[in-house]
Amino acid sequence: MTNDRVRKGVMLGVVLLLVALVGVDRLGLLTPDDDAPASARSAFLVEASALESDRALVDARPAWASLARETDEQIARLQTIALSERTPELAQGRMRDMVVAAVTQLGLDRPRTSAVDLTRANAERERVQIIALRVDLTATNPREIFSVIDRLENMREPRLHVASVELSGPGLAQIPRQVDATLRVEAIVLLREQNGGAS
Amino acid sequence: MSGTHLILNIEGQNAIATLVRTSGSSPAAQTIGSVTNALHAPRSDWRAIAEQVNARTLVSLVVPTEWCASREAPIEPRDWARSENAIRELVDSTFPFSSSEAHVSLIVLDAHTTSPRTLIVGAARARIEPWLDAIPTNLAAGAIRAVPEAAGLLGLGAQHDDACVIVDPNPAVGASMHRFERGSLVSVGEPFDSDEVEDVRALGGRVMVLERGVEVPIAGETVSRVSFAAGTAMEPLAAPGAVRPFVGERSRQARPMLVPAGMLAAAIALVIAGVWYESQRYSGALERVASRRAALADSVADVTAERDAALRARDTLEGEVAPTIDGWRPILPTLREALDALPDDGFAYRVRLDARRVEMSGEAPRAAEVLERLDASNAFTSAEQTQPISTVPIRELETFAVRAERTEATP
Numbered sequence: 388m389t390n391d392r393v394r395k396g397v398m399l400g401v402v403l404l405l406v407a408l409v410g411v412d413r414l415g416l417l418t419p420d421d422d423a424p425a426s427a428r429s430a431f432l433v434e435a436s437a438l439e440s441d442r443a444l445v446d447a448r449p450a451w452a453s454l455a456r457e458t459d460e461q462i463a464r465l466q467t468i469a470l471s472e473r474t475p476e477l478a479q480g481r482m483r484d485m486v487v488a489a490v491t492q493l494g495l496d497r498p499r500t501s502a503v504d505l506t507r508a509n510a511e512r513e514r515v516q517i518i519a520l521r522v523d524l525t526a527t528n529p530r531e532i533f534s535v536i537d538r539l540e541n542m543r544e545p546r547l548h549v550a551s552v553e554l555s556g557p558g559l560a561q562i563p564r565q566v567d568a569t570l571r572v573e574a575i576v577l578l579r580e581q582n583g584g585a586s
Numbered sequence: 587m588s589g590t591h592l593i594l595n596i597e598g599q600n601a602i603a604t605l606v607r608t609s610g611s612s613p614a615a616q617t618i619g620s621v622t623n624a625l626h627a628p629r630s631d632w633r634a635i636a637e638q639v640n641a642r643t644l645v646s647l648v649v650p651t652e653w654c655a656s657r658e659a660p661i662e663p664r665d666w667a668r669s670e671n672a673i674r675e676l677v678d679s680t681f682p683f684s685s686s687e688a689h690v691s692l693i694v695l696d697a698h699t700t701s702p703r704t705l706i707v708g709a710a711r712a713r714i715e716p717w718l719d720a721i722p723t724n725l726a727a728g729a730i731r732a733v734p735e736a737a738g739l740l741g742l743g744a745q746h747d748d749a750c751v752i753v754d755p756n757p758a759v760g761a762s763m764h765r766f767e768r769g770s771l772v773s774v775g776e777p778f779d780s781d782e783v784e785d786v787r788a789l790g791g792r793v794m795v796l797e798r799g800v801e802v803p804i805a806g807e808t809v810s811r812v813s814f815a816a817g818t819a820m821e822p823l824a825a826p827g828a829v830r831p832f833v834g835e836r837s838r839q840a841r842p843m844l845v846p847a848g849m850l851a852a853a854i855a856l857v858i859a860g861v862w863y864e865s866q867r868y869s870g871a872l873e874r875v876a877s878r879r880a881a882l883a884d885s886v887a888d889v890t891a892e893r894d895a896a897l898r899a900r901d902t903l904e905g906e907v908a909p910t911i912d913g914w915r916p917i918l919p920t921l922r923e924a925l926d927a928l929p930d931d932g933f934a935y936r937v938r939l940d941a942r943r944v945e946m947s948g949e950a951p952r953a954a955e956v957l958e959r960l961d962a963s964n965a966f967t968s969a970e971q972t973q974p975i976s977t978v979p980i981r982e983l984e985t986f987a988v989r990a991e992r993t994e995a996t997p
Contacts, residue, residue, distance in 0.1 A: 397846040405853045412857065427868035434875045441879055441886045444893070448885075451893040458899035465907070513902050517910055529925065536918045548914040551940035552921055571940075573914075575907065 462515055462577065468546040469515070469575035478576040479518050485547070486522055486572055489538045495531060498524035503571065514578050519550070522570040529554060532568045539572060548573045591819035592638070592645045592727065595811070596717065599623045603635040604815035608823065615816035625716050632724035639725045646818055647717050647732040649691075649832060652758035654709045654734050655681040656775060661704040663694045666830060673706055681708045689714050689832035691734045697828055698770040705774050707734040709832060718833060731834020733818065736764065736774045740828055741820030742794065742809060745769040749791030751783050752809070755802045771828075780804050913941055920944070920965045920992060927959035932983065945989045949978055953986035966990035 472478035483500045490498045503519035526532050532554060539547045553569040593604040593615075601624035606615045619634035621627050629636075639645070657680050661669045673692075674685040681688065685708075693705040714732055721730050744750035750766040754775075761778035764771065765786075783804055787793050793806035796814060809817070821829060917939060924944045928934060932950030939945075944966060950956050953975040960969040973987035 394843065394846060397843060398849065401846050401849045401853065404850065408853060408857050412860065427865045427872060431868040431872040431875065434872055434879065438875050438879050438882075441882045444889050445882060445885045448889045448892070451889060451896050454900060455892060455896040458896055458903060461903050462899070468911075514899060515902050515907050517906065533918060533922070536921070540916045540918060546914075549917045551938070552917060553939075554937040555935070573910070575911070 465515065465575055465577060467544060469577045470518075470545045471577045471579055473579050475516055475518055475576060475578070478516075478574070478578075479520065482518065482520055482545075482547070482572070482574050485542070485545075486520060486539065489542075490522075490524055490535050493531065493534050493538065495524055495526055495535065498522045516576045516578065517573060518576050519571055519573045522572055524568050524570070526566045526568065527564050529566055532566060535568075536570065539570070545574055590638075590640075590643045592635070592643050592725070593648060593815035593818050594645060594717075594721070595648045595815065596624075596650050599625065601635075601717075602811070603638075604812055605638050606816050606819035608819060613816040613820055615812045615819070617812055617815075625720050629724050636725050639727050641726060641728045643725075643728050645721055645725065645727040645730045646831075647714070647721065647730065647833075648738065648815075648818055649709050649714060649732055649734050650758065651735045651754075651756055651775070653713050654707050655683075656705055656707045656734075656736075657681070658695060659704050659706055660701075662702050663692075663697075663704065663827065666692055666704070676706060677708050683708065683710050687711055689732065691732075691737070691832045692830040693734070693736055693740075693771070693774065694825070694828040695774070696770050696772055697825070698768060702770075705736070707736065707832075709734070714832060729834060732832040733821070733829060733834075734832070735818075737821045737829045737831070738814050738818035739764050739766075739771060739774070740825035741817030741823070742814070743817075743824065744771075744792065744794070745824060747792045749786050749789060750794065751786045751791060752794045752796065753778060753783060753802060753804060753806060754796045755798045755800050756796075757798060757800050761802070771825075915994060923963050923965040924960070924990075927956050927963065929955055929959075932956065939992075941992070943989060943991045945972070945987075947973075947985070947987040949981065949983040949985050951983055953984040956986045957988050960988060960990045963990075965993055967993050 470478045470481055472481060479502050486500060487497055490496075499522075501521045503521050524532070524535065526535075532552075536549050536552065539549055549570055550573050551571040555567040556565055589608055591606040591608065593606060595602045595604070599622070601621045602617065603619050603621075604615055605618045606613050608614075618638050621631045621635065624631075657676060659673070659676060661672070666673075673690060677683075677685040677688055677690060687710055688708040689711055691707040691709075693707060695703040695705050718730065718732060721727055739752055742752065744752065744766040746769065747766060748768060752764045752766075753761065754764065755761045755778075759775075762775045763778050763783065765773045765776065780803065783793055783806075787806075793804070794809050795802050795804065795806040797808055797810045817824075921937070921939050924937060924939055924946060925934070927946070928948065929950050929952075932948060934946055934948035936948070937944070937946045944960075946956070946960075948956075953971075957969050957971060960966050967990065969988055969990035971987065972989050973985075976985045977983070978985060
């Protein structure tokens with residue numbers, strides 16, 4: 388083989404190598420793996436994607452503001468039926484006072500009350516919460532219990548709801564002519580901010 | 587490659603100067619003067635030539651063939667430096683002058699094969715050196731070299747032909763011929779044989795005839811003196827490294843692998859540079875994107891807080907508060923209706939009513955009647971006994987324990 392042929396062979400080899408390198412490069416095999424954390428490309432893609440997400444979030448600000456206004460309006464409409472207090476505990480206390488007043492005004496003995504744990508709505512940071520109170524009271528006949536329920540259910544500002552009733556006696560009560568009742572009473576609470584303004 | 591090359595041919599005692607300007611691979615040659623009895627001529631006789639020469643001009647003194655003796659030897663060009671002793675011995679044993687009295691030039695034969703040979707050409711120093719002395723005396727030349735006439739064969743372009751024969755009707759030494767095969771000079775100074783020339787022509791080969799001012803009994807492309815001088819100037823370009831002159835540097839030998847190696851290196855460098863450049867681009871872009879994100883960070887935090895608060899409020903309102911309030915219906919009418927299911931002479935031990943169902947236990951003259959009344963009520967449905975019915979003999983009543991679903995119960 389002459390030197391000329393050898394040279395042509397080598398040059399052809401170089402061209403083929405170049406073609407192979409270009410092909411490999413086009414297939415992305417020369418660039419680092421996308422999953423490699425040290426790769427500038429993957430880091431850029433992650434950051435660029437995060438930037439796009441940030442921009443989309445900022446661009447959507449009017450929509451979130453609109454949703455916030457809508458929820459504020461819905462909450463404002465609840466003010467006529469809800470207890471407005473700074474904390475759930477204060478609201479619970481006020482609700483207890485209302486229930487006790489309703490019962491005692493009907494000539495019944497002062498009832499025993501206890502707060503009932505509720506679900507997620509009672510998370511501290513929720514502006515609107517549902518609170519519940521268990522009320523144990525005693526009457527001489529069911530009609531007195533009916534009166535209490537009627538009075539509680541007809542309160543309007545704030546509105547109370549009797550969620551359940553349990554009556555015992557007088558059929559086989561240990562004490563003759565005694566009806567024991569356990570009510571579960573619920574109310575909506577609007578938590579005010581610490582400065583006193585309605586939230 | 588471009589430059590000016592002065593070819594100084596010796597004819598008897600005269601010098602004939604041809605100026606060759608090379609630009610790329612195309613020479614422009616022109617005879618610019620001659621000097622009669624050149625070795626003894628005054629400088630004024632050289633003036634016409636000297637005016638065309640400057641310090642960048644390469645001067646090639648062409649040593650006439652009739653001054654030279656030659657012999658082929660199986661020495662490869664790469665071994666020239668190592669074979670000095672062998673060449674000297676060969677000159678001493680076969681040339682009509684000793685190696686110490688001679689300048690020796692080497693020409694590659696069969697250059698494009700795997701076993702190239704060498705044509706050793708010798709010429710007496712005593713004949714060449716006066717000319718070499720005359721050149722710097724009369725010309726402000728740059729480099730000076732002395733080459734055998736045969737060197738000019740390599741610049742005639744015969745490398746592109748499959749076969750080529752160059753007929754040289756040199757009256758001083760007799761007609762001879764030089765042959766190229768497949769681009770390589772394979773023989774120099776063979777005795778002229780018109781049949782062989784015709785054979786080459788018949789096989790499609792090229793025939794050239796050097797102009798020597800004598801009749802040649804064969805047809806062919808005439809190579810004028812000027813063209814041959816141009817060939818001498820082109821020899822270092824057309825066949826680099828193929829000639830080691832009597833005097834002067836050998837032209838740089840071609841490095842056939844240089845271009846492929848360069849291409850390979852360039853390709854690898856290109857790929858590496860490409861990867862590096864891409865990485866740099868991404869790094870720069872990453873910095874820009876990171877700075878833009880940093881600029882947005884406060885806004886993002888504000889909007890995120892706003893969004894989270896709005897979503898939380900909506901979830902609470904729609905997921906809990908609204909369904910709760912929607913389910914707030916007065917319980918008292920339903921309680922009354924449940925108790926109405928008791929007959930007048932029956933009574934309840936216990937009644938429990940919530941948003942979904944009522945559960946009631948007690949005594950009645952006929953327990954099934956309680957169940958029937960509950961089932962008939964608009965407020966309840968799916969009434970069922972939850973315990974077996976038993977009798978209370980002392981009161982002649984039956985015990986009951988029933989359960990019914992509220993018809994308006996929320997799911």
